[in-house]
Amino acid sequence: MKRIYLCLAHMSGNEQKFIQEAFDTNWVVPLGPNVNGFEADLEAFVGEGKKVVALSAGTAAIHLALLACGVGPGDEVLVQSFTFCASSHPITYLGATPVFVD
Numbered sequence: 001m002k003r004i005y006l007c008l009a010h011m012s013g014n015e016q017k018f019i020q021e022a023f024d025t026n027w028v029v030p031l032g033p034n035v036n037g038f039e040a041d042l043e044a045f046v047g048e049g050k051k052v053v054a055l056s057a058g059t060a061a062i063h064l065a066l067l068a069c070g071v072g073p074g075d076e077v078l079v080q081s082f083t084f085c086a087s088s089h090p091i092t093y094l095g096a097t098p099v100f101v102d
Contacts, residue, residue, distance in 0.1 A: 063090035071096050 011019065022028050035054050042052040055061045071077060073095030079088050081100040088098035 057086075059086040059090060062087065063093060066090055066094055066096070 018034055022032060022034065025032065027033065031054075039052045039054050043050060046052065053064070055064065066077070071091070071094050075094075075096040076099045077091045077096050078101050079091065079098045081102050088100075091098040
């Protein structure tokens with residue numbers, strides 16, 4: 001059976017250099033100068049006084065977005081049914097109910 005991968009990690013060139021630098025300097029968790037620099041560069045690019053937060057995963061981004069929208073207990077949040085389970089986990093973390101739709 002031939003596998004069809006939905007997402008492949010590809011790291012080469014500078015990515016490998018930055019990964020090695022993070023390990024060499026012990027800036028793996030929680031953040032480090034590269035992440036701080038990325039956030040600052042992106043804030044400058046976006047402009048208009050907007051703030052940027054780099055997160056560890058898409059699940060963390062969904063969780064933060066739901067918090068910013070005020071989602072909480074008793075709320076229902078629409079979620080695409082063809083998704084990874086982590087898409088709905090932040091909804092339940094906040095006491096809301098995921099409603100799967102096609």
